[in-house]
Amino acid sequence: MDLAADHKKIHDLLFNGEVDIAVFVLDGKHYYVIDSKDNYCIDVRPEYDAYIQNGWLKPEQLDDALNSFSGGIPLLDKNNFFEYIKIADVKCFTKSWMHAFFIHNKTKEDLCSFYSYVENFLSTSNEKVSLEWDTWRLRLPKFYINFDKKIYQHTDWDRDHENLVPSNWSFQKNNMFGLLVPDKEQYWIIDGMNFWKLKM
Secondary structure, three states: OOHHHHHHHHHHHHHOOOOEEEEEEEOOEEEEEEEOHHHHOOEOHHHHHHHHHOOOOOHHHHHHHHHHHHHOOOEOOOOOHHHHHHHOOOOEEOHHHHHHHHOOOOOHHHHHHHHHHHHHHHHOOOOOOOOHHHHHHOOOOOEEEEOOOOEEEEOOOOOOHHHHOOOOOEEEEOOOHHHHOOHHHOOOEEOOEEHHHHHO
16 A cells, blocks of 8 residues: 555544544653554453443453453553554554654645644634644544553543543543653644644
């Protein structure tokens, strides 16, 4: 598959809600992953315990359920992160690949024009948001999972993923986690334009 077709396939999956982008931090390195949001769950065991309490899952079915979740990784941590990548058959994308994906088919003039629109919209406009807004925002991470500092943040506003994070982690719904990513790792900063504003 060529790069353009690859970009379109992933964009379509994002648009259809089949996958989301996450940035993982492990041993000081940043990894961009595109996968089902269900696999960004840190610890699914409390959810399955709740299923048992509510009668939706029989106790004798628990082991099978845990073994089938995310390829048998019910508790995701820094020790099994690469095992999850292998089992889930997902790729860790580089910043340069993500950058190319973000600006796919856009000229510098396109980028500057849209960025001006974003800034004007955020500061002065009361008009309906452009349909293009979500097309761009989909290409930004929705999840931030930092194994080094035990931080879990996300912008999947309709789901409480933070309820499935170990209690010794810092967790919340928050659209500011892009600031936690070093500038050199932010593929959404282009010629001084910080497209994280799309998350505002």
